[in-house]
Amino acid sequence: MVVKLTDWLDERVGWRSIWDNVFKRKIPYVNWLYTLGSATLLAVINQGVTGILLTIYYVPTPDHAYDSVQYITTQVPAGWMIRGLHHWGASAMVVLSFLHMLRVIFLGSYKYPREVTWFTGVFLFLTTIGFGFTGYLLPWDQKAYWATTVGTQIVAVTPLVGNWLLRVVLGGAELSPLTLTRFYGTHVWILPAALLLLLGIHLYLVISIGISEMPKQRE
Amino acid sequence: MPDEKVLERKGFLGLVTWAIGGLISLGLGIPAISYLIGPSLQKPEGQDWIRLGSSKKVEFGKPTLFKTTIQRQTGWIVNDEEVSAYIYTEGGREFIAFSNICSHLSCRVRWIDDQDQFFCPCHNAVFDRNGLVVSGPPPRPLDRYQVKIEDDQIYIQGV
Amino acid sequence: MKENEKKQYLERYKKAKQDGVPWYPIILFKDAVVALLVFLFLIALAYFMGAPLESRANPADSSYTPRPEWYFLFLFQLLKYFPGNLEVIGVIVIPVIVITLLFLLPLLDKGPQRHFMNRPWVTGITSITVIGIVTLTVLSYLEAPPPTEEIKGDSVAALYTENCASCHGPSIAVPEGIDLHAVIAQGTHEGMPAWSGDLSTDEIDSLAGFITSPGGNDLFKQNCQECHQISDLVASNPIDLNEAIDQGNEFLPHAEVKIPAWKQVLTNGEITELLNFLAAPDGQRLFAINCASCHGRTVAYNEGEDELREIISQGGLHLEMPSWRESLSSAELDQLAAYVTDPVANSESKDLFDQNCTSCHGSRIPDSATIEQTRQTIASGGAHETMPVWGDVLTDAQLEALTIYTWEAAQGTSLEIGKTLYAENCASCHGTFGEGGQNPARADDIIAPISSGEYLKTRDNTTLYNIIAQGQPNFGMSPFGSEFGGPLNEEQINLIISFMRFWETNPPVDLPPEVQLPQDINLTGQEIYNTICTQCHRPDGTASAPLLNDNDFQENNSDQNIFDSIKNGHLATPMIAFGSLLTDDQIQELIEIIRQLEPELTESSITPSGPPSFSADIVPILEADCNACHGTLGGWDGSTYNSVINSGDNGPAVIPGDAENSLLAQKLLDTQETGTVMPPAGKLADDVIQIFLNWIKAGAPDN
Incomplete structure (x- = not known):
């Protein structure tokens, strides 16, 4: 019965060839440092799932943001856990992607023929930083408000276009409800879209080119 | 046979990998489900005893207005709702709690001490000290709440 | 490569x-x-660890030290080393360079070497950067300022600002002994509303405390607010408050709390201020909290104010309860004990309690645990009630307020009781106001007024007592004193006397000045009317005398009635018997003049002259009687001319010129086919409705 079903699916989806070409493919033997990439991927999945769940209750307006976050944390069953996972997952994503990047640098994996994989990786890292910065404001507590106030002021230092840039980031002259909504929109739509696109290319390249082997000192 | 051993090991590692995948899915999935169905688990409203204040503040034979704010939760939004009730006692033993909301069109009634009656300014309704309609349009007496005294504090229920 | x-x-x-x-x-x-x-x-x-959440974002709070998420801290720290104009280097130049280098890494390092030992530049720079980031992050943590503490708001001051400050300014000077709670609750003076409808008893109490003792509010904020809500403490029992302050940590509810010994932290003056704030010097509330449990609504007390102050201040065994077993049967004692122990279940014995106990206990039933103990106490009597030494418990201001309130309340009480006793026993012959009248015991005899100043001034209390107690058999008055077989005891008679004495300073009826009589009484009827009658019978309605042109007066009095009234006068009123001054002819002349008053002044005062105006006549009525609901609750809207004419579910409400078919008129007249009469509480006055009808009949002009 199960065999019949899997055969039926294979005829139509061709999962066996994917399975053989992707999962069964041989790759050079690599050590534990090479797991950092997939650990980062787990953090991304965790952020995606918990983030989507948080939008079920969260409201991105100054008069409701704080209360809804508090409600999630204290009232919704397992809300503390969903929010806890998202909060700590953010740190984990930054740390793991940073370590992953160090591994790539130290082991020279960015070299031919994997330059494009590296470029997408750098953009993925910047996206992660963007996630961290925009997500920080959303709880609308004191820390969020003031850290964002200071953080966005940094933009204004840019020569020539600084003030204009600040207005773009804040959605106005100062931190306001408009800032909250644009940070929210960026956090849940623009950055995830960018992340999915970059991550797709990144993973496709890793699989098609193959993971780099451990370099030896004497070559 | 070394080949068989390798196969056995591979099968085991594969199994463990799938198990770990399942474990992480469960670890995210179970909290997610309880998180999503959360609101259906909330208990219904109006069942709490609301503390109004010290029973010593009730003057004998004269309905005394107590006000307190309670927090009503609608989803994540907490509304501060003002609860007011007239507490009436004859001898300090038995207490009656009235709503101060007119049973006609929900205006606020006031106790007029000189005339020994509740008066509703909207349509000149008059209730006596027991909350019964004396004159005016209200269809029924003033609503009453459950009331209890604990440690000299007045609690009402059913708001 | x-x-x-x-x-x-x-x-x-x-x-x-x-x-x-x-x-x-x-x-x-x-x-x-x-x-x-x-x-x-x-x-x-x-x-x-949970997910941290600080207090709600407060843009007004400039004291908050902002800190970014930990993975930005190194950048935050970096900025500290680029002050002023150099900031652009730390903020823009360095990050841009680092990111660019990072991005271009595969293009900069194109050699075939892959092992990190073979690429010293890349390995070196990366290592230095990582070490730098870690160091900056650690430094940032080490230099972090201590978190600032949050300060709670001042709820009472806010209450004052919101409700009182707009009229009273920042503070109010209150004379000593005033019942501030009552003033706030009832709004006694001009322009001040009665707050009792809008503020809770607790809020009024805390306001009273705030006004009389502003310093106490600050002390409360500093010492108590961390744990206590103001509403929990205001008007709490002063005995508890005193104990809490006296005993510090040893006060039982405070045992587990980390608090200082208040006596050492606060000066005596501060303690007084704090107590005055928490239990405002407000006699009525103090009485309700401290005294009502034993004394009921008021204390029956007839001595002076100073004696009362002394009794309250000293407290002690001032109550001697009689041994009730001498006057009550055993069964009655059982009933009474059962009632006191459980009044609800034994309500049939309430009468017994009312008869014997309420004079001292008031309507509050004493607390008691067991029937046996209660019965024992009732039966043996004795000094079972101990009053606290209030002088030790209350502050001077509180004691003063309590004394004045109790004394004044006691004054009022005896007067009230006396009034009731008078009404029950005396008023049937002497009249409600002591004005006298026909003697029911003896025909053709008039009882003279006893409320006149002349009567009261010429009789002292002993005389009055004797008259009431022994009666005046010659004039048909039976004895009222219990020693002479009457219904009243000594105290009750004294209460009646003090009620009668009250008439001396407050005449029961509003008597106009004595009627001025001209020297020469030989005048025409018109002249007599103008000079004498109109002194009291004024058309402006200020005098208590009946208006002579009133319809009721004219219809209910025959000429003979009027003639008798003028000739014989009315007893105990300024209407003297004019028969001794005027001839019968003159009286007849007056009657004719009075009768001629009729046709004037009855119609024209009500109907307004000219056509009714919407803005002047209709709008004020709408605003006063209709727009509390109409305009806010939907349906017909009485706020503008157009909405008055056209709005509503069954509109148009007004058909100009046709009052009978206008719904507005029908609703006012209660002739409508749908809905109820308006206002729902009952029809407006006829003349008000007439204004509407006239306006509609005149074409409902918008003028």
């Missing part, structure tokens, strides 16, 4: 792949294990 190097690499990689292992399950297993560890670590963090 040259072409041959590329080829070399690809060949080497192909070989490594062939010597390698399948991705699944060997490598993927490792990934899964690490992923699981990371996930478990995250769950542990979420469980043990």
